[in-house]
Amino acid sequence: MNDLDPAAAERAFRLIVTGGGTGGHTYPALTAVRTLWARLAARGQPLDVLWVGAAGSLESRVAASEGIAFSAVATGKIRRAKNPVKMLTPENVRDMTNVPRGVLQARELVSDFRPDVVLATGGYVAVPVGVAAWLCGRPLVVHEQTVRLGLANRVLARAAARVAVSSDSTVPLLPESARSSAVVTGNPVRxxxxxxxxxxxxxxxxxxxxxxxxxxxxxxxxxxxxxxxxxxxxxxxxxxxxxxxxxxxxxxxxxxxxxxxxxxxxxxxxxxxxxxxxxxxxxxxxxxxxxxxxxxxxxxxxxxxxxxxxxxxxxxxxxxxxxxxxxxxxxxxxxxxxxxxxxxxxxxxxxxxxxxxxxxxxxxxxxxxxxxxHGRPDAAERLVDLLLSVTGEANGPVG
Ligand SMILES: CC(=O)N[C@H]1[C@@H](OP(=O)(O)OP(=O)(O)OC[C@H]2O[C@@H](n3ccc(=O)[nH]c3=O)[C@H](O)[C@@H]2O)O[C@H](CO)[C@@H](O)[C@@H]1O
CATH class of the missing domain: 3.40.50.2000 (Glycogen Phosphorylase B;)
Known part of the structure; x- marks a missing residue:
């Protein structure tokens, strides 16, 4: 068992994880949770996890099957069009109003749960939760699986304490303000x-x-x-x-x-x-x-x-x-x-x-x-290192 401050051992580590919509965003989040759980268990510290995702989604089913507490927030997929006027479809207007609703719901969840860190692995649902983490001053770690940043992570990279990426070639593609906080972890595999x-x-x-x-x-x-x-x-x-x-x-x-x-x-x-x-x-x-x-x-x-x-x-x-x-x-x-x-x-x-x-x-x-x-078999361990390293860091407007 690793050394741990006895006070910390009494207290559970608190993680909010968000991300989903597809397997590509959901499974890395799940792998990070399991790896963090094992790391903390080895030093005698419990883990409290809340997965925040979309209702009726893949991530809600995965969380249920793993016994992970789950809360749903409103989320909206913005369908892009070359001509911005063409983006004003009824679906997009409805979904745009869902995003602020989701932020309010997520802010309440984050402020009640008081996580040590929030991990966002992409997908539309990650946006309101990541923004809520920033609003509540909780450290946010964004993980990107692909070489080029997805839309949700492009938004959240600016609010993140750290941006974990899967490939060295992603770093120059990050928004300039996020490059110094980038860490190459790889993409966790179950x-x-x-x-x-x-x-x-x-x-x-x-x-x-x-x-x-x-x-x-x-x-x-x-x-x-x-x-x-x-x-x-x-x-x-x-x-x-x-x-x-x-x-x-x-x-x-x-x-x-x-x-x-x-x-x-x-x-x-x-x-x-x-x-x-x-x-x-x-x-x-x-x-x-x-x-x-x-x-x-x-x-x-x-x-x-x-x-x-x-x-x-x-x-x-x-x-x-x-x-x-x-x-x-x-x-x-x-x-x-x-x-x-x-x-x-x-x-x-x-x-x-x-x-x-x-x-x-x-x-x-x-x-x-x-x-x-090209494989990075230690990706989950590196991502967990990062989650633990930002704990206690201030982030966002009230940090
Ligand atoms: C359509 C779409 O938006 N695709 C994106 C989505 O990928 P998407 O989630 O569709 O595909 P990925 O390749 O990232 O992941 C699929 C996962 O599902 C698993 N699997 C697949 C089939 C099956 O029968 N059983 C099973 O378990 C695979 O082993 C893999 O773990 O997120 C990825 C990560 O951001 C992006 O790179 C993709 O471009």
């Missing part, structure tokens, strides 16, 4: 992601036709699935199954159509194809089984693929904020750590990108090693 066992995936998925003599391709479009990836993979599926087993995560909304399509595959290869809407608790095992991953390039997925060292073909979501998924994919491609299919995504370009990775194991392993060189 610890269980590194504990997968390939054989367990075959069992957990009921993937009875899996051929252990062939490599396995994991196709994933993020939590919702990606129609573009589903269609492009679908067009080369009979060819792909001639060379590999395929686990295809396609999004719950698409699973029925893809299963119907799979029913017409020739019998000798059909067993090598496993399609599923969402990969839940078995994700670590599926990643362990995968030799090649075909995926979107959201920051969470990239952090996992680099932490594990996986060869991948990345097909970025073209409409991601600031085109950051394309930036993520190109960033890895520059060092041979992935193949980025950015401009021309067709069955032919996908087949050309995947072929050498399936037919040449040495090439695949070299790419996996270069991907691993």
């Amino acid at each position: 610890p269980e992601v590194r504990t997968g066992v390939a054989e367990k995936a075959v069992h957990a998925l009921g993937f009875h036709g899996h051929d252990p003599a062939l490599p396995t391709v994991y196709v994933t479009g993020g939590a919702q699935g990606a129609v573009q990836i589903n269609e492009t993979v679908g067009a080369i599926l009979p060819w792909l199954l001639g060379h590999a087993n395929v686990v295809h995560q396609c999004g719950e909304a698409n699973v029925a159509a893809l299963r119907e399509r799979a029913a017409s595959l020739p019998a000798d290869i059909a067993g090598r194809y496993h399609v599923t809407g969402f990969v839940g608790g078995e994700l670590p095992h599926v990643l362990a089984l995968a030799d090649v991953v075909i995926s979107r390039s959201g920051a969470g997925t990239i952090a996992e693929l680099t932490a594990l060292g996986k060869a991948s073909v990345l097909i970025p979501l073209a409409s991601s904020a600031g085109n950051e998924q394309a930036h993520n994919a190109r960033h890895l491609q520059e060092t041979g750590a992935a193949v980025a299919l950015v401009d021309e995504v067709t069955p032919d370009t996908l087949r050309a990108a995947v072929t050498p990775l399936l037919t040449d194991p040495a090439r695949r392993e070299a790419m996996a090693d270069r991907a691993r060189a």
